Amino acid sequence: MDYTRVYKMLFSSVYPLYIQKVEKKGRTKEELDTVIFWLTGYNKDTLQQQIDRKTDFETFFAEAPQINPNVSKITGVICGYRVEDIEDKLMQQIRYLDKLVDELAKGKAMEKILRQ
Numbered sequence: 001m002d003y004t005r006v007y008k009m010l011f012s013s014v015y016p017l018y019i020q021k022v023e024k025k026g027r028t029k030e031e032l033d034t035v036i037f038w039l040t041g042y043n044k045d046t047l048q049q050q051i052d053r054k055t056d057f058e059t060f061f062a063e064a065p066q067i068n069p070n071v072s073k074i075t076g077v078i079c080g081y082r083v084e085d086i087e088d089k090l091m092q093q094i095r096y097l098d099k100l101v102d103e104l105a106k107g108k109a110m111e112k113i114l115r116q
Helices: 011-024 029-040 044-052 057-062 069-073 089-105
Strands: none
Touching: 011 029, 011 044, 011 057, 011 089, 029 044, 029 089, 057 089
């Protein structure tokens, strides 16, 4: 499967859609950021730099300070695929992010989303 189109999508263009999605369901941008920080190791400043530089998903994950060691606890189906079964590492990371955003929008408790 060719994921190149997804890899080249700009994180800065998808991020506002994530914000919209969670805010529509009564969650906050701060909660979204917390989830992103947990997954990637970015912080407020480094995340903003990625957005300002208009990096694509490939670069966003390649430059992530630290992918959380607990990502293997993220399981389930997103976009018709079981995240734990996705063999392409980058695609799996992108879907992990989608899954966490989904869980946030569905009202899951933060401790559960952050696999604590």
